[in-house]
Amino acid sequence: MTVPAIRITSATKRYGSLQALAGVDLEVAQGEFFGLLGPNGAGKTTLISALSGLVRPDGGTFEIMGFNVVSDYRNARRNLGVVPQELVFDPFFSVRELLRIQSGYFGIRNNDDWIDEILASLDLTAKAGANMRMLSGGMKRRVLVAQALVHRPPVIVLDEPTAGVDVELRQGLWQFIRKLNRDGHTIVLTTHYLEEAETLCGRIAMLKSGRVVALDTTENLLRRFASHALSVRLERPEAAAALGGTVTAGGWADFPLDRYEDLEPLLARLREAGVRILELRMGEADLERVFVEVMNGA
Amino acid sequence: MVHDALTGFRTLLYKEVLRFWKVGFQTVGAPVLNALLYLLIFSHVLDRHVTVYGEVAYTAFLVPGLVMMSLLQNAFANSSSSLIQSKITGNIIFVLLPPLSYREFYAAYVIASVLRGLFVGMGVLLVSLPFVDLPIAAPGWIFAFGLMGGAILGSLGVIAGIWADKFDQLAGFQNFLIMPLTMLSGVFYSIRSLPDFWQKVSHINPFFFMIDGFRYGFFGQSDVSPWLSLAVVGICFVFLAVLTLAMLARGYKLRA
Secondary structure (H helix, E strand, C coil): CCCCCEEEEEEEEEECCEEEEEEEEEEECCCCEEEEECCCCCCHHHHHHHHHCCCCCCEEEEEECCEECCCCHHHHHHCEEEECCCCCCCCCCEHHHHHHHHHHHCCEECCHHHHHHHHHHCCCHHHCCCEHHHCCHHHHHHHHHHHHHCCCCCEEEEECCCCCCCHHHHHHHHHHHHHHHHCCCEEEEECCCHHHHHHHCCEEEEEECCEEEEEEEHHHHHHHHCCEEEEEEECCHHHHHHHCCEECHHHEEEEEECCHHHHHHHHHHHHHCCCCEEEEEEEECCHHHHHHHHHHHC | CEECCCHHHHHHHHHHHHHHHHCHHHHHHHHHHHHHHHHHHHHHHHCCCCEECCCEEHHHHHHHHHHHHHHHHHHHHHHHHHHHHHHHHCCCHHHHCCCCCHHHHHHHHHHHHHHHHHHHHHHHHHHHHHHCCCCCCCHHHHHHHHHHHHHHHHHHHHHHHHHCCCHHHHHHHHHHHHHHHHHCCCCCCCHHHCCHHHHHHHCCCHHHHHHHHHHHHHHCCCCCCHHHHHHHHHHHHHHHHHHHHHHHHHCCCCCC
16 A cells, blocks of 8 residues: 555644644645645645644654655655745855755755756756846746755655736746646645645545645535535515525625526526526636635534 | 764764855955954054064064954854854755754854964964064964964854844844944954953953963963963853853854
């Protein structure tokens, strides 16, 4: 039986009065593209930091490819690449120097062939000799990805890697990360862009107040929480509540629909109630809706 | 691609050396110039009026003190400034994420500090030589105290760099602890010229023993026995090394 890429058991962490992790259990299989979602302060970054050894948990165990991150930290860290959330860099060095140094930290010498390959994949070859201070924000973000990959880790954690990144770069970055995933790397992604998570992740965990409040495949989450919804602008929106709808702003009301077949009976009920429809649109289920429902329900 | 158990440590050491070497004008050149100015001014004012240990000219007496003072201050500056900059800019994570042990971390930062201290010390010595006839009575002592002094201040720099959350706190550590202890350690005078009380006070300053032992290597004379100085300096180093390693092992202020 293959070991999971990541196994987290009963993880707890408290900062003063704040319970950042309140007993998290999580397992990510090798080769998965896994999403870790949650509002600010949910515990995502604490969880990732504890996994990567940047934070010491109060309790629980963290394993990467079967290696405990405390007792066998050398093997655990060799198997993990982390792209941090903040745009951090060492202003003393060029891109190539940084990547060589980062390789060295992981015990790897003469790594230039792989460094060249990463630079080419991330469209950074022309900037290899440039000092980090001279690069744009997007370029710096790509260098962070390159730094996480220099030691060819099987597990890669990306902590909000597209925050503040333009659309073109975001697309390029996801193309590259998808390729890494196809090549067998396990990817764990935290992001506030829920459409990204929906498109990319095969499985998703949602965190709230340091607990996992939802964990399933993306498909199941979408199916379980909301498949479709009808949004209508009504002459008398207050009538929507009696018919199972939720009144939103501007005279609009939302009616959840499990199947398209439920649409006609709903319209008939509205007609029978004498409620005049001014505008109508169909909404597909999306992760944002699921996210809101999970967070409100948890 | 070659894997090697010591590569991580060697790389961190190389990075720390490269970091100060890349700005050598500021990290080596400037302190050498400072020491040279001290030498020119003090020797101009005092050389004809003061002799030390009976027959040693003041300028000759001053040079080993300036060399050691520069060595100590720059060893401290190296590890402390590197760590606080990394912490404040956030790039410390690139050292914390890899599989480096806390002992490798300590050794790399302290050795890089010693190297910077030695570079600066040698620079001060070289630019001083045209102005002074300096004997070298026991080079082994010079080397031993240079090395130990650099390691002590390198360790103090690691402690200060980890403890300080902002540059202001680090400057406080440097200006209110390191600087007074260095200036009052006998760099510019022999403690034999002090009143009895201040001689006794000097004996509780470990920096005095570093400089006095270092000076013994040049003149074969010192205020106290070099063996006593070596013992004090050795105990200080062991104490600070244990303290720093304990902080790093706990992840104090580095791994929250």
